[in-house]
Amino acid sequence: MPDDRFESNATTTCGYCGVGCRLETHARDGRIVSISPALDGPANLGHTCLKGRFAHQFTRNRERLTTPLIRGEDGELHPATWDEALERIATELTRVKTQYGPDAIAGLASSRATNEDCFVMARLIRAAIGTNNLDNCSRVCHSPTSFAMRKAFGLSGATGSFADVDHADAAIIIGANPTAGHPVAGARIKQAAIRGMRLVTIDPRRIELADYGVLHLSPRPGTNAAVVLGLAHVIARDGLVDQDFVDARTDGFDALLDLIADYTPQDVERISGVPAADLEEAARIYGEAEAGCLIWGLGVTEHKYGSEVVQLLCNLAMMTGNIGRPGAALLPLRGQNNVQGSSDMGALPDTHSDYRPVDHEPTARAFEAAWGVPLSRAKGLTIPQMFDAAIGGELRAMYIFGEDPAQTDPNTTHVVHALESLDFLVCQDIFETETTKYAHVVLPAASFLEKTGTFTNAERRIQLVRPAIDPPGEARTDFAILSAVSAALGHEMPYASPEDVMAEIAALTPNFAGVTYERLGRRGLQWPVTADGIDAPILYADTFTTANGLGHFAALPYQPPGSEASDEFPLILVTGRRLEHYNAGTMTRRTANLELLPSDVLELHPDDAERLWVTDGDLVSVRSAFGRIELHAEVTRKIEPGHVFTAFHFPEVRTNLLIGSSADVNTSCPEYKVMAVDVRPVSEVPARVPALVAGD
Amino acid sequence: MSTTPTTFTATIDGSTGEFAPGTTILEAARVLQATIPTLCFDERQDPFGACRVCLVGVQGAPGPLPACTTPLRDGMVVDTREPTARRVAGAVVELVLSELPEPPAEHTELAAVAREFDVTSSRWPGKQHEPRPEPRHPYLTLRHELCISCGRCVRACDEVQGTFALTAIGRGFEANIVAGLDEGFKASACVSCGACADTCPTGAITELSLLLLDGPEPAHRPEPATR
Missing domain, CATH: 3.30.70.20 (Alpha-Beta Plaits)
Structure with a gap:
C-alpha cells in the first residue's frame, strides 16, 4: 500500500561522495522528510550512510542563499534581482574581456554539480567567453589518477565496478579510508573481507578496515612509490608474474624489471619503514590471488609524485594479469559525487569531453560546428596557475561555481591573496562560503536534491538525478543560471532542459554516444556507452584503449616527497576525512551530523604526546613553514609515532593554512598528504580562528 | 549414480518455472509472482527463518515449511494458501501483536502482514512491553x-x-x-x-x-x- 505519510517521492542519486548511492527521497510540505536507499541501486545495494540518508537538513537551513547578492560601494553584499546580477556579470566580464582579452577570465566548474551543468559551464567559458581557462576540483584530488590511467590503459576511470570486490579473493587498499570517506563502499569491502577476501591495507594510519584485513602496512608518508616498487620486486622475484598476459597485452615490462631490481624488501624497509617480511607477504597475497583488486584514494594521489604512484599501481595489475576480469579491477575511490563526470565533460583546461585535447583539430571543429563560434586551441590555466596568474595580474576575473577554494585549496594565504587581487569574482553556490567573502556577485543555486541531471560515480556509472523538492526562494538550478549568464554575454544556448544538454553531450562525445535519460533508467550505464546503448562494466577484457592497444608499464623510481621532517618541523601531518562530514562541510555542518562530530581534533601518537607534554584533549598549536593553526589533540594509537592527522571539514580550523604549494609533478595536484609540522601545547586561551594575512 | 539436474522445475500455486539449484521457495515464489508474507526476511540479508510467517504447504512434506530458508527440490509443488500453514502463520502474527502496547502503524511491514492474515486483535491478551527511555541521538x-x-x-x-x-x-x-x-x-x-x-x-x-x-x-x- 502506498505510504500516505509522504506527498511526493523521487528516486535520485546521492550528491555526497563518489560511490553513487541511489536514493529514494520522501517529501511533505515542500521539505524532505526522509531518505532511504534504493534497493536496486547497483553501487549501494539497498544501503547508504549517514550523509546520504540523514544529512539533508541543509536544504532548508536559514542561511541558504535565496536571492542574488551584489557587493555594494560599502563593501558588503546586498540582495539584488536576477536581472541586476546578470547585467552586472555581463558588464564586468565584457569589460575585462575587451580590455585584457578572454584569457584574463577563468572559470571553475563543480564536481558537485551534474554532467549537464559542467558541460554548460564548459560551453560558457569556451564559447561565450572564449578561453580554455577552465578547471574543476579533480585538480586537487584525482587528477593524478586520471593522468596515470590514461597513460597506462587509455581511459580515465575505474577498470571495473564495486561489484568486483564481491568476486575478488584478495585486495590491496592504499591511501584510502573507505569506511569514513566512502562509507557504503567501505561496508561492501568489509563484508567481502569478513567472507574471506584477503585484504591488505597500506596507510600511515591504522584505518578501520585494517582490523578486518590480514595485513596492515604503515609506510612513512610520501614513500608509496618505494612500497609499490617493492611489491613489484617480490612479485617478479617469486615467480608470480602472469607472463602470458605481459607478453600478449603489454609493453615496457623489461624496463620495469631493470628498475625494480633495486627495490629489494630490505631497501624498501629502509625507505618506507615497512618491515621487509610484511612487504613480501603483501606481494604474495596479491600476486597469488586468482582475482585481485587494487583500491586507492587521495593518500596515493595528493603527493608530489602521486601520478607516478598510480602508474606504478597499474604496473602491479598488469604484471599479475589482474585487470579486465570479474574480481580483478583497479578502483580509484573518487572523492566527490561527480568528480569523474566533471572531468569527463571537459571541464578541464586542456581537454574537451572524453579527454580529447583542445588542440585536437577534428574535435575542436566538431565543437565549433555545434556551438557556432571559433574555439581556442591553446591550453588554459589549471587551478593553481589561475591563482598565480591572479596575483601576477594576468588573470582579472573568475567565475567559481560549487567550490570553495579559500577553504579547500592548499596554502590558504596564497589563495586569498589571489581572490583579493581579482577585479571581478562571481560565485555560484548554495551558501555563503569562505570564497564568497571575496565575490562581487553571488548567485543562489539549487542543491542536488532540487535539480535534474546526471552524476557519474567512481565506477563510471552515469546515473539520473531527479528533484525531490523545489529550490528555496529565488535560487535557480546551475543549468538555468549558466544558460542565463551565457545569454547575457550574447551566446544563447539552445537547451530547454538538462535532457537536451545530454543529447548534445551524446552527439559530441564518443564514449557517451548511446546515453539517453530513458536508457539510464533506474540503474544507470557505465561509459563507454555504444550508440545502441551497450555499456561497459569491465574495461580492457581484450585490448587496452591505448594507441597500440597494449598496456604500458612505467619504470619510475621512488623520489622523496616535497616536505620532509626537520629539526624545526619534526612531525609529518597527514590530512584526510571524517565519516560524519563531507569536504568543506558546507552541507554537513548545517545538519545534525554536527552533533555527532562537533569539532575536529589532531590525532597524535602516545609516544609523541608524552614527549611534547600533551595529554588527550589538550589544545595544541600546529605550525608549518606556511602557517599555524590550533585545535585539540586526540592521543591515539591509530597513527604511527612521528605522524599527526587531522581533517579539513571545519573552516574555523583552517587546516589548509599549513599546506604549501608542493604539488604532483604531472598534474599539479597539491601534496596535502605530507607536511612537516611542529606541534606544541597551547597554555593560554587562544584566538580560535586564525587571522588571514593578506599578501604572501 | 544419479546426477543433479542443472535446473529444477517447481510449481507454486499452479504456476511452474525452472530454477537453479539452491533457489529457495521464497525466491521462486517472487519470480512466479506468488505472494508469501514475510516478517524476519530482508533481501539484503541471509535468510534467517525465525518468524515462521512465511510458512507454506509443500506436497509430500509432513508439515508446513518456511519458504525463506527451504531450498527447492526438483518437481516440488508448493501451495502458499495451504490451510495449516496459513493457520499457524496467522497465529504467529497474532502472538506477535499481543506483545505490543498499540497496533502497529499503518505504513509498517508488520501492519501489512497483519492485514494479509486479517488479524486485527489477539485472542491472547497478556503482558505487554513497557516503554523505557532511550538516550538521545540526533536522527x-x-x-x-x-x-x-x-x-x-x-x-x-x-x-x-x-x-x-x-x-x-x-x-x-x-x-x-x-x-x-x-x-x-x-x-x-x-x-x-x-x-x-x-x-x-x-x-x-x-x-x-x-x-x-x-x-x-x-x-x-x-x-x-x-x-
Whole structure:
C-alpha cells in the first residue's frame, strides 16, 4: 500500500561522495522528510550512510542563499534581482574581456554539480567567453589518477565496478579510508573481507578496515612509490608474474624489471619503514590471488609524485594479469559525487569531453560546428596557475561555481591573496562560503536534491538525478543560471532542459554516444556507452584503449616527497576525512551530523604526546613553514609515532593554512598528504580562528 | 549414480518455472509472482527463518515449511494458501501483536502482514512491553516496546553495514534489542548509517523526523535537532 505519510517521492542519486548511492527521497510540505536507499541501486545495494540518508537538513537551513547578492560601494553584499546580477556579470566580464582579452577570465566548474551543468559551464567559458581557462576540483584530488590511467590503459576511470570486490579473493587498499570517506563502499569491502577476501591495507594510519584485513602496512608518508616498487620486486622475484598476459597485452615490462631490481624488501624497509617480511607477504597475497583488486584514494594521489604512484599501481595489475576480469579491477575511490563526470565533460583546461585535447583539430571543429563560434586551441590555466596568474595580474576575473577554494585549496594565504587581487569574482553556490567573502556577485543555486541531471560515480556509472523538492526562494538550478549568464554575454544556448544538454553531450562525445535519460533508467550505464546503448562494466577484457592497444608499464623510481621532517618541523601531518562530514562541510555542518562530530581534533601518537607534554584533549598549536593553526589533540594509537592527522571539514580550523604549494609533478595536484609540522601545547586561551594575512 | 539436474522445475500455486539449484521457495515464489508474507526476511540479508510467517504447504512434506530458508527440490509443488500453514502463520502474527502496547502503524511491514492474515486483535491478551527511555541521538530512536525481536536490525548492522553495534538481549518475553551495551546509539559503536531503521518492520527503530510527522511525541522521547 502506498505510504500516505509522504506527498511526493523521487528516486535520485546521492550528491555526497563518489560511490553513487541511489536514493529514494520522501517529501511533505515542500521539505524532505526522509531518505532511504534504493534497493536496486547497483553501487549501494539497498544501503547508504549517514550523509546520504540523514544529512539533508541543509536544504532548508536559514542561511541558504535565496536571492542574488551584489557587493555594494560599502563593501558588503546586498540582495539584488536576477536581472541586476546578470547585467552586472555581463558588464564586468565584457569589460575585462575587451580590455585584457578572454584569457584574463577563468572559470571553475563543480564536481558537485551534474554532467549537464559542467558541460554548460564548459560551453560558457569556451564559447561565450572564449578561453580554455577552465578547471574543476579533480585538480586537487584525482587528477593524478586520471593522468596515470590514461597513460597506462587509455581511459580515465575505474577498470571495473564495486561489484568486483564481491568476486575478488584478495585486495590491496592504499591511501584510502573507505569506511569514513566512502562509507557504503567501505561496508561492501568489509563484508567481502569478513567472507574471506584477503585484504591488505597500506596507510600511515591504522584505518578501520585494517582490523578486518590480514595485513596492515604503515609506510612513512610520501614513500608509496618505494612500497609499490617493492611489491613489484617480490612479485617478479617469486615467480608470480602472469607472463602470458605481459607478453600478449603489454609493453615496457623489461624496463620495469631493470628498475625494480633495486627495490629489494630490505631497501624498501629502509625507505618506507615497512618491515621487509610484511612487504613480501603483501606481494604474495596479491600476486597469488586468482582475482585481485587494487583500491586507492587521495593518500596515493595528493603527493608530489602521486601520478607516478598510480602508474606504478597499474604496473602491479598488469604484471599479475589482474585487470579486465570479474574480481580483478583497479578502483580509484573518487572523492566527490561527480568528480569523474566533471572531468569527463571537459571541464578541464586542456581537454574537451572524453579527454580529447583542445588542440585536437577534428574535435575542436566538431565543437565549433555545434556551438557556432571559433574555439581556442591553446591550453588554459589549471587551478593553481589561475591563482598565480591572479596575483601576477594576468588573470582579472573568475567565475567559481560549487567550490570553495579559500577553504579547500592548499596554502590558504596564497589563495586569498589571489581572490583579493581579482577585479571581478562571481560565485555560484548554495551558501555563503569562505570564497564568497571575496565575490562581487553571488548567485543562489539549487542543491542536488532540487535539480535534474546526471552524476557519474567512481565506477563510471552515469546515473539520473531527479528533484525531490523545489529550490528555496529565488535560487535557480546551475543549468538555468549558466544558460542565463551565457545569454547575457550574447551566446544563447539552445537547451530547454538538462535532457537536451545530454543529447548534445551524446552527439559530441564518443564514449557517451548511446546515453539517453530513458536508457539510464533506474540503474544507470557505465561509459563507454555504444550508440545502441551497450555499456561497459569491465574495461580492457581484450585490448587496452591505448594507441597500440597494449598496456604500458612505467619504470619510475621512488623520489622523496616535497616536505620532509626537520629539526624545526619534526612531525609529518597527514590530512584526510571524517565519516560524519563531507569536504568543506558546507552541507554537513548545517545538519545534525554536527552533533555527532562537533569539532575536529589532531590525532597524535602516545609516544609523541608524552614527549611534547600533551595529554588527550589538550589544545595544541600546529605550525608549518606556511602557517599555524590550533585545535585539540586526540592521543591515539591509530597513527604511527612521528605522524599527526587531522581533517579539513571545519573552516574555523583552517587546516589548509599549513599546506604549501608542493604539488604532483604531472598534474599539479597539491601534496596535502605530507607536511612537516611542529606541534606544541597551547597554555593560554587562544584566538580560535586564525587571522588571514593578506599578501604572501 | 544419479546426477543433479542443472535446473529444477517447481510449481507454486499452479504456476511452474525452472530454477537453479539452491533457489529457495521464497525466491521462486517472487519470480512466479506468488505472494508469501514475510516478517524476519530482508533481501539484503541471509535468510534467517525465525518468524515462521512465511510458512507454506509443500506436497509430500509432513508439515508446513518456511519458504525463506527451504531450498527447492526438483518437481516440488508448493501451495502458499495451504490451510495449516496459513493457520499457524496467522497465529504467529497474532502472538506477535499481543506483545505490543498499540497496533502497529499503518505504513509498517508488520501492519501489512497483519492485514494479509486479517488479524486485527489477539485472542491472547497478556503482558505487554513497557516503554523505557532511550538516550538521545540526533536522527535515530529506539522504542523498545515495539520490538518483536525479529533480528533484522542486528543483521543489517552485521551483514550490510558491518559495524556490529546492535545486540540482542534477554530471553522469552524479555527479548529485546539494545545499542552497544544498552548505552544508546550515540555512545555505542554505531556509525548512524540507519540500516537498522530502514529494515525494522515495526518502526521500533525509526527516524525522529518520521515520528514528528505523526504528531506530538511522548514525553520520554528526545527532542529533534533544531539546527
